[in-house]
Amino acid sequence: MSRLSHFFTTSIGQKQLMAITGLVWVLFLIGHLSGNLSLLLGPEAFNAYAEFLSSQPLLIPVEIVLSIILLTHVFLAIRITIQNRTARGTKYMHKDASGANFASRSMILTGLLIFAFMIIHLMNFKFGGYEDHDLKLYGLVMEKFTHPEFSLMYLGFMLVLGAHLVHAIQSVFQTFGWNHPIYTPLIKRISLALALILATGFAYLPLWAWLIKKGGV
Amino acid sequence: MLESHAPTGPIDKSWDNHRFNLKLVNPANKRKYSVLVVGTGLAGASAAASLAELGYHVKAFCIHDSPRRAHSIAAQGGINAAKNYPNDGDSIWRLFYDTVKGGDYRAREANVYRLAQVSNHIIDQCVSQGVPFAREYSGYLANRSFGGAQVSRTFYARGQTGQQLLLGAYQAMMAQVQKGKVELLPRREMMDIVVVDGAARGIVTRNLVTGKMERFDGDAVVLATGGYGNAFFLSTNAKASNVTAAWRCHKRGAFFANPCYTQIHPTCIPVSGSHQSKLTLMSESLRNDGRVWVPKDPSDKRAASDIPDQDRDYYLERRYPSFGNLVPRDVASRAAKAVCDDGRGVGNSGLSVYLDFRDAIKRDSEDLIREKYGNLFHMYEKITGENPYKVPMRIFPAVHYTMGGLWVDYNLMSNLPGLFVLGEANFSDHGANRLGASALMQGLADGYFVAPYTIGGYLANTKLAPLDTTHPAFDDVNREVENQTQKLLNVDGKRTVDDFHRELGRLLWDNCGMARSQASLKKVLDEVPALRENFWRDVSVTGSEGELNQVLERAGRVADFLEFAEVMARDALTREESCGGHFREEHQTKEGEAKRNDDDFCHVAAWEFKGLGNTPTLHKEPLTFDNVPLTQRSYK
């Protein structure tokens, strides 16, 4: 336990925990997107995938663990932000970002937006009553996304997710101590690509449902 | 009166014998002694760390916010040692010989020999501390030849050797701070020394944040407060470098030795205008590859690159064929002055000469030159806006180092018992001229390897009455210091401190600089008292005493420079010869080289303060040269 508190109470320890918890969720996102792409294959495939997931006996424990990890990430983010604001004290009269990009400066903002989005997302789908729908989850998804404002909201949030991930993924490597003049630029490019794939992948689904399939089956 | 305590007998055994003869302090008693170390540059920080490691209780004072900022940090080129790693014929004896000769036979032989001896330990010590010296691909330490030496004995850490050595000493000291063995007192300026029963027993400092006077007692005081080059206003010294601590000790009885020995460094960036606040040194290592020249014809106003070789005068190579561009600093500086006096100086002011890398770049490629000197070239470009890879650098001499300082014996103790003086603040090892890469060596030798022994010897041998800071002597000193501060604040004049300082600097540079004459020195002696009087009548010191007050700090230092300048000029006037950094126009050969007078001036001139306005008393410590025969230096 003392080792855990060592990580929780030191600056670099918190940083490691942020990276590890974040990384778990990046992996989750990769899995989630791969699964979600079955939407493109039609109701049978998608609903079978959803059915497969919900029938797993470990689903609940995994969900609990993921939630704890997420809450840790959020809790630490908030605490770090407060610590960091305190560390600055008086703000500069004349501000200049000193080379730091928007994504890296806005992690707390994009992070909190993503957290809010996750609640909305769960309310709409996981707890959106898809069992009652004719076409189960597939039907619910297609129906929701035909509402332009709903789809647009999703697009907006995916933009935010992209911004968060652009900084987050490559940052993990730095935090774990992997920085090398040759590999790091490569890692940054791969991170950027992964962030783009995840954000556009997730953004493509509502667009597809709304504009291409027009909610149809 | 002036007993050097230098051991006699074979010089190569003298330090060993002397150490054996020094009494030891019982290990259990060491913690009962407290030593006040003023200044945390190479000498101060290394002494503080080493003394604390031995078990003494140390208080370390510095005027900066952190001890790491002492001006040792700015030394670029390197540090000498007689390791002979390159197998090119170096030895302790040769380093000793070169240093005595380079100092123009005005240093104490035994001190110099000891310096050469411990030089090797310094390198070992610093490597162990993690000083990242340059290395060969083999992983062994790299060396280069430096400033006139014909062997490669200089160890370096890029162009930041001073920084790395200082950080090593600073870190060693901070480790002792953590252990509670060194008490660190930053942002304190030593205002005066407290002498009780003839021995140095404490200091009074001003807390530069609160303005409060603070008293500290100790069993010995170590002064490692650097040189007095800033008397000239423009120098390569840091802005805060000053003579105050040494000067106040002098006024309390410590002798000031050889104040006329100032080193003018040949490779500095020329003055760009009246706004100039300090001068920047370009490491002398540049002369290894750069060639110094001016146009042959004073009326030649072509751009440097348009002047063909036959119209260039590579005057150092011409005048000194065997040493060429690598002649010692004093020789190179005077040669630059001579060509500028001749009207052949370049640049807008006519007060600079070219240092040209064209041929080196052609020979070795720009990349190799960049690898060697990249940071220096970069710095030059930043300051001047000119690219030295394309156009030759322009350089001019500037005040850089002061060989003179408080007189000390072989134990580095001044004539005030208990006052030890280390590094540039003492006069000891460089004679009339310091060789390149020897200042770092001396500072660390004093701090790591000499003072820790000799201070122990003093303490073991001396019975000091217990006292604390309530002693009346502290009250007196404290009052005097406060009075002076009040006096400065009460002048309420119109002229700024810097304005006075600039005027003093100009006076000294023109009359007591690279070349001195009886007339010019008399002029200084005439004008300084008047300037000083003016200062005390018309200086503007704003703010108050009880706060951070940088004007007050500067004013106190300039007030001391205004007193010190007189003894510098008087020493120069009295020394009727030319030697090393001291060049008297009356004493030169037909070719314009310095002419020593060993019959009358082969001595250390140590001045005793006799009150302001009174002529100080001269004490002479004769110098004998049993091991390095006296010869006229020749770099032809």
Add this chain to the structure above:
Amino acid sequence: MTNGLNLKLKIWRQKNQSSDGQLKDYHVKDISPDMSFLEMLDTLNEELESNGEEPVAFEHDCREGICGSCSMVVNGKPHGPERGTTVCQLHMRRFSDGDTLVIEPWRAKAFPIIKDLVVERSAFDRIIAAGGFITARTGSAPDGNAVQIPKEHAELAMDAAACIGCGACVAACKNASAMLFVAAKVSHLSLLPQGKVEARKRVLDMVKVMDQEGFGNCTNTQACEVECPKEIKIENIARLNREWIKASAAARDV
């Protein structure tokens, strides 16, 4: 002078640590482009002094970019707009006639303002005291060439050791984190064989004191690297993280 610059300065004035500060307007005229930034401030100060006004307090010493004393933020940038340059080596040719310059002190809770542009940076000294050294008792060192050090390691160590401890990294970081400073010292020492003996204790102790001093957390924004006058790379922060992870995983007492 015909090509002199006229500038409007907005400078942070604060009497002492406990009082409030504010920006005050000043004008300087006919500033030579060859002046350094600090010489420009000298000019202003001399003018103030001759009028009996209190000059602007700022820290400076070597004026050649190595002592790390100078510490001011010019238009939001620590040490001003030029990369790899301390403010003492910044020259006025970098600015244009009519410019407005906002000059502020470093701002960090761990660097309290003492007066005007002067801040207290002793927190850095305490971090070094906690472990930023290699214990090598004077006199105990073996021969300098006893241990070979690969040139590459020596060079990397030197890159990190070039830190001047000015605190620009803290000033630039949106979190006022001191990680680059700590990383530079940890890297310098841990890259050398001599430094490996104490490596674990060093990194844990230094990070602990860094946290206690009230610096913020590193969030990998890289602002420090951009503003560092000695261009120290965040590669060193990665090395610090690595050293810390190794030490934390192996330590027996945490």
